[in-house]
Amino acid sequence: MYAAYRVFMPKHANVTCIIPDDCILPCSFRPTGTVVIHWYKQQIPVHSYYYNKDQFGLQNKHFSGRTGLFNSNIPHGNASLLLRRVKVQDKGRYKCYTSTRKGNQEVFINLEVKALIQSVIMEMTDEMVTCSSHNIYPVPQVTWATDPPSAQEALENSTIKTTDHKGLLTVESTLRILGNLSNYTYFCSFIAADKTQVWTASRKNQEGITQEEGHALSIPCIAPRSLQNFSLIWTFTLSSEPTVIFRYESKTRHTFNLWEGQAELDQDLLLLGDGSLLLHKPDIEEQSGMYTCTLSGLQSRHTVQTRVNITVASISVDEQSVQRSWWSTAASAAFFLFTVTVALPQCVRKRATETRSAAHRFNGAGFVEVGLHKHLNTTASYVIGQRGVNCNRLQLQFEAQDEVADGTPNTAHDCTAALPPAAKIEQEGNPGGPLVEGDDGLLSSSLERDGFGNIEPGHHIS
Structure with missing residues (x-):
């Protein structure tokens, strides 16, 4: 027969469990052979043990599959309950009831639950x-x-x-x-x-940063407080999802750099909480956008966001001078090339045409009359205005040989301009002086004919 039950004074304990971890609700008794164990939450059956095994027939479905005892330790007086995957609904007052030949015992457990702050x-x-x-x-x-x-x-x-x-x-x-x-x-x-x-x-x-392409740029990111065992992540957003371009772990000093050769951090400054990112030669299209720096430590996180705008590099005064000089040289070369290839051939053709016309008028129209006297040496110089071509001065030189069979003087071979169509020279008689310029701009001889056809000095040829 069983001895009279011995009732122990109730015991109370407070337990806090972390959601969603497993938790143990403690309970102990004095082992004296066979034992009956019941766990209740208020009046709801949580777990039962008798006849040396677990009994689930009366268990509430809220605890189904989530409770257990440490069966191997029961003979040693351990009736603690293992509550798996703790929920908010598990909080409350639990009772551990044990019964042996020596008596009955009740232990009350006040269970608190909490879900830790994982991030902010x-x-x-x-x-x-x-x-x-x-x-x-x-x-x-x-x-x-x-x-x-x-x-x-x-x-x-x-x-x-x-x-x-x-x-x-x-x-x-x-x-x-x-x-x-x-x-x-x-x-x-x-x-x-x-x-x-x-x-x-x-x-x-931070305020946006504007920098010219090709010039080094530092994007600040400094932790407001001292950090230990922290991680640093730089992300870049252009138009879609952020891309991780840099990651650093201070504990292992492991570094990931997606922009190797384009961006870097100062390792010594990192240990002091300065995670500023240095861009060596930023590009307009690929590196203009939003940069986000995140420094994460024990229960802390610091974020710095900066918009970066990379612009076209401006031209310095020296570069502008060089550029203007280059354009001036290029323009001069282009003008010279145009002159050689287009204008010069047209000018040559025009001069050649007018030269032939002048020769025709000179020889065909009797521009210089024949019948000069023997032993006549005359030099005539005509200064004529520009007639449609770039010739400002025309010189004609006639030299009468001792004997000219046909009486026609030779002409200078290098004359390229046409003479005025009304110009006509008549010289006869004794050798005279050189032609001189008159008031009307034409040259005339200082010798003039007398009434008998002789040329007298001091008179103009009409």
């Missing part, structure tokens, strides 16, 4: 900055700050919480931008209900 995300628009965290429990406290510091009344925010079907929370807090977007660095902190966690996110949207 900050987003900014031109007017608002939003801080949010997902899948957390219970509701955390949210605080705001800025650098440079702002008055607390200026940091009034609106916080909203929503619950999903699992009972987990999404908390979102919104703050209005103070002044210009780039004036402040914003800090948002989520403090867990039990004060065991403080997660801080910070963000700064």
Whole structure:
């Protein structure tokens, strides 16, 4: 027969379990042979053990497949319950009931559950900055700050919480931008209900940077606080999804660089929290866009966003002078080439045509009369204005030989301009002086004929 049951005084314990991990609800008893174990949540059957095995017939379906005992340790007085994949709905008051030949015992466990803050995300628009965290429990406290510091009344925010079907929370807090977007660095902190966690996110949207192509450019990214065992990620967004272009892990010093040879970070400055990105020779099309730097440490994340605009390189004064000189040289060469290939042949053809016309008038029209006296040496010079060609002066030289059979003087072979059609020279008699220029612009001889046909000095030829 069983001895009279011995009832022990109730025991109480508080346990906190992390969602969605496994959790142990402790319970012990004095082993004295066969034992009966029952676990309840309030009056709901959670798990039962008797006849040396687990009994699931009365178990509530909420705990189905998620409970167990440490059967090998039961003979040693261990009646603890293993609760797998803890949920928000598991929180509450549990009772561990044990019964042996020595008596009965009840142990009460107050179970608290929490979902840890995994991350805090900050987003900014031109007017608002939003801080949010997902899948957390219970509701955390949210605080705001800025650098440079702002008055607390200026940091009034609106916080909203929503619950999903699992009972987990999404908390979102919104703050209005103070002044210009780039004036402040914003800090948002989520403090867990039990004060065991403080997660801080910070963000700064810097003023855009404009740089000429081909010139080195540094995009700043400096952590606002000292970081240890941090990671750094640079992303670049042009028109679609962000592309990771650089990744660095301070613990392993492992580096990934998608833009090898085009971009780099200073490893020594990195250890001091300076993750500024250096672009050696940025390109207009490939490297103009949005750059985002994220420094992540223990329960902290700092984000810096910068829009970069790469422009066409301007021309310096020296380069402009060289360029103008080059264009001037090119223009001169083009003009010379045009003159040689187009204008010069046309001029030559025109001069040749007019030369033939002048020769015809000179010889065919009796431009110089025959019948000069023997032993006459006369030199005639005519200065004639320009007639449609580029000749400003015409010289005709006639030399009468001692004996000219036909009485016609020779002409200079290099004359290329036509004489005026009315010009006519008549010279007879004794040798005279050279022709001189008259008031009408024509040259005439200083000798003139007398009434008998002789040439007398001091008179003009009519």
